[in-house]
Amino acid sequence: MRLIKAEWRRLFKRRFTRYMLLIAVLVLGAIGTGMWFSNQKTGPAQLAAAEQRAQQEYQQALAGFRQHCAEVQQRSDVDPGEKRFCEDPQAGPQPEHFQAEWYLPPTFDFKREFPAMITLFAGILALVGFVVGASFVGAEWHSGGMMNLLLWRPQRLRVLLTKLGTLLAGLLAVGLVLGAAWTAAFWAIGTYRGTTEGMTQGTWESFALTGARALGLVLIAAAVGFGIASLGRHTAMALGTAVGVGVVGIVGVAIVLGEMLRLPFWERYLWPTYLIAWMDKKYVIEEWRACEFVMGECRPATLEITWQHSGLLFAAVVVLAVGGAMWSMRSRDIT
Amino acid sequence: MAAVIEIQGLRKTYRSLRRGRRQALDGFDMVVEEGQIHGFLGPNGSGKTTTLRTLLGLIKANGGRMRILGRPVPDDLPAVIPQVGAIVESPQFFPHFSGRVTLSLLADAGGVPKTRVDEVLEQVGLRDRAKDRVKTYSLGMKQRLAVASALLKQPRVLILDEPANGLDPAGIREMRDLMRSLVDVGITVVLSSHILGEVQQLCDSVTIISRGRRVAAGPVSEVLAKHSSGSVRVRLEPGADLQTAADLLTSSGAAVSVEPDHLMVSGVERPAWVTRTLAEKGIYVNELTPVTADLEDVFLQLTGTAPVPGHHRQVDQSAEVPA
Numbered sequence: 001m002r003l004i005k006a007e008w009r010r011l012f013k014r015r016f017t018r019y020m021l022l023i024a025v026l027v028l029g030a031i032g033t034g035m036w037f038s039n040q041k042t043g044p045a046q047l048a049a050a051e052q053r054a055q056q057e058y059q060q061a062l063a064g065f066r067q068h069c070a071e072v073q074q075r076s077d078v079d080p081g082e083k084r085f086c087e088d089p090q091a092g093p094q095p096e097h098f099q100a101e102w103y104l105p106p107t108f109d110f111k112r113e114f115p116a117m118i119t120l121f122a123g124i125l126a127l128v129g130f131v132v133g134a135s136f137v138g139a140e141w142h143s144g145g146m147m148n149l150l151l152w153r154p155q156r157l158r159v160l161l162t163k164l165g166t167l168l169a170g171l172l173a174v175g176l177v178l179g180a181a182w183t184a185a186f187w188a189i190g191t192y193r194g195t196t197e198g199m200t201q202g203t204w205e206s207f208a209l210t211g212a213r214a215l216g217l218v219l220i221a222a223a224v225g226f227g228i229a230s231l232g233r234h235t236a237m238a239l240g241t242a243v244g245v246g247v248v249g250i251v252g253v254a255i256v257l258g259e260m261l262r263l264p265f266w267e268r269y270l271w272p273t274y275l276i277a278w279m280d281k282k283y284v285i286e287e288w289r290a291c292e293f294v295m296g297e298c299r300p301a302t303l304e305i306t307w308q309h310s311g312l313l314f315a316a317v318v319v320l321a322v323g324g325a326m327w328s329m330r331s332r333d334i335t
Numbered sequence: 336m337a338a339v340i341e342i343q344g345l346r347k348t349y350r351s352l353r354r355g356r357r358q359a360l361d362g363f364d365m366v367v368e369e370g371q372i373h374g375f376l377g378p379n380g381s382g383k384t385t386t387l388r389t390l391l392g393l394i395k396a397n398g399g400r401m402r403i404l405g406r407p408v409p410d411d412l413p414a415v416i417p418q419v420g421a422i423v424e425s426p427q428f429f430p431h432f433s434g435r436v437t438l439s440l441l442a443d444a445g446g447v448p449k450t451r452v453d454e455v456l457e458q459v460g461l462r463d464r465a466k467d468r469v470k471t472y473s474l475g476m477k478q479r480l481a482v483a484s485a486l487l488k489q490p491r492v493l494i495l496d497e498p499a500n501g502l503d504p505a506g507i508r509e510m511r512d513l514m515r516s517l518v519d520v521g522i523t524v525v526l527s528s529h530i531l532g533e534v535q536q537l538c539d540s541v542t543i544i545s546r547g548r549r550v551a552a553g554p555v556s557e558v559l560a561k562h563s564s565g566s567v568r569v570r571l572e573p574g575a576d577l578q579t580a581a582d583l584l585t586s587s588g589a590a591v592s593v594e595p596d597h598l599m600v601s602g603v604e605r606p607a608w609v610t611r612t613l614a615e616k617g618i619y620v621n622e623l624t625p626v627t628a629d630l631e632d633v634f635l636q637l638t639g640t641a642p643v644p645g646h647h648r649q650v651d652q653s654a655e656v657p658a
Contacts, residue, residue: 013436333394
């Protein structure tokens with residue numbers, strides 16, 4: 001308990017943790033503010049204005065078409081087909097091509113759009129979780145703090161796991177608070193700059209489950225960052241691995257598996273596929289190459305990646321990173 | 336007197352792909368008695384820090400036995416560590432925390448009352464800089480902070496690796512006084528240092544290590560006596576020929592070196608023999624001074640690290656004692 005208290009203080013005393021959380025709050029705040037000002041509530045006045053604008057656009061397009069056809073009829077050097085097209089009463093702009101709703105100002109539909117906001121929230125906090133997790137243990141190794149601590153508590157695995165547990169608990173607490181604030185903010189945006197209609201018990205439950213997966217993603221990212229940094233005994237180890245996997249992993253896989261080897265469903269080897277599947281519950285990969293030489297309609301073969309697949313992959317990565325860190329902590333000398 | 340630290344046959348081999356196999360400790364033995372300041376000496380790379388790290392559970396030994404306060408370590412280290420304060424090698428702390436925060440976090444982890452933090456800051460002279468970040472500290476101040484962290488838990492055994500490193504002369508004296516005061520209240524201090532004059536002045540006993548093995552151990556006075564060469568400095572009456580006197584003593588069985596204004600004679604049991612031998616040939620001695628070895632001489636002799644003109648000694652070149 002004493003060690004947990006000390007690690008909890010250490011986590012939130014660190015400037016890096018504070019700055020990263022501040023940056024996360026500022027970015028989330030900027031997104032929320034942007035959404036507030038880029039949306040507005042639509043009522044009869046906005047609908048009337050949109051209908052008027054749709055009508056104006058239609059009339060302008062119709063006038064342009066008629067002028068064009070008049071010129072076509074007077075000229076002798078044009079394609080007869082074009083003349084026939086101008087004589088067709090069904091040709092040219094139609095009123096249904098200019099629907100009023102397309103001219104409505106953007107409005108925030110909480111039920112439809114909030115899931116994407118949860119994913120955005122998860123992405124930002126997962127990034128913060130990864131670097132905070134990596135730095136929390138990496139800086140300890142690099143600065144000699146870990147050795148000092150082990151001179152007080154010579155129980156290597158207990159020290160490492162307490163640090164990890166404290167980190168995850170801290171991020172969970174921060175994630176819950178920020179998640180509640182994020183939901184409240186977008187509920188307010190929906191209420192005052194859009195709509196919150198259509199929300200049911202089931203919708204809330206679905207949002208809660210998506211939110212739970214979002215927090216899970218944050219904790220997974222933090223644990224992986226922590227594990228890799230501890231394994232390499234330096235924050236840079238985790239950041240370098242992240243850059244390597246992030247850039248080389250995506251570009252390299254796309255070039256080698258997708259373009260050179262032309263493997264079917266090669267997207268399944270990209271890690272972002274699993275992130276999307278985790279947050280959206282599933283991700284369907286379509287194999288369009290099968291349609292390359294097909295005439296007429298072609299339905300591509302599909303492969304469905306579910307959030308359970310993602311969960312298994314994430315669990316394996318966490319076990320590898322944290323398990324490796326534990327093995328290293330137990331067996332390597334502290335120098 | 337009970338032994339607070341016992342090390343027997345300690346072995347440690349480092350293996351790496353680049354440097355291959357390197358034997359850092361090769362059956363090393365050490366005993367530290369209670370209530371003493373024990374000097375732990377050795378050239379760079381001789382195995383001092385490896386020994387201390389191994390004793391404190393930071394490095395795993397390949398063989399040997401160790402006990403602290405009668406308990407086998409590393410097995411019983413968690414039980415015994417609350418009574419052991421230690422700094423190993425250069426002091427390293429998280430640079431963005433203040434001295435007080437650094438110590439209070441350690442106090443939290445070790446269940447030490449917070450009041451101890453201010454006590455030890457006062458004790459090591461960091462009271463007025465306690466709120467400053469560690470990155471603004473000089474090496475000497477970091478060293479003081481390291482000593483403060485070791486004192487925080489009111490240890491029975493204090494292990495200090497180069498505690499005077501980076502300290503100014505006043506700081507070295509303060510550190511010396513601090514260690515004496517700690518011993519006065521019953522704390523045993525193990526002091527690894529290269530400042531041999533300081534060690535000779537301060538320590539009750541020493542262990543000297545070279546290439547992973549103990550080359551000397553015991554009370555400082557005994558180690559000095561055992562390894563003194565028994566030489567005497569001889570000055571003759573003005574006008575006497577040094578070379579004639581040297582030849583006379585050499586032919587009588589002594590080892591003599593001729594210096595510009597005196598002779599250094601060794602290999603004699605009693606200094607009076609020199610006087611008598613020379614007087615028999617009409618040469619009279621003006622000054623006869625037994626030369627006592629200091630710890631530096633003994634250290635250089637035992638570790639084989641005395642500088643040789645024109646020769647650049649490498650860090651791993653030191654004396655190896657036979658198994």
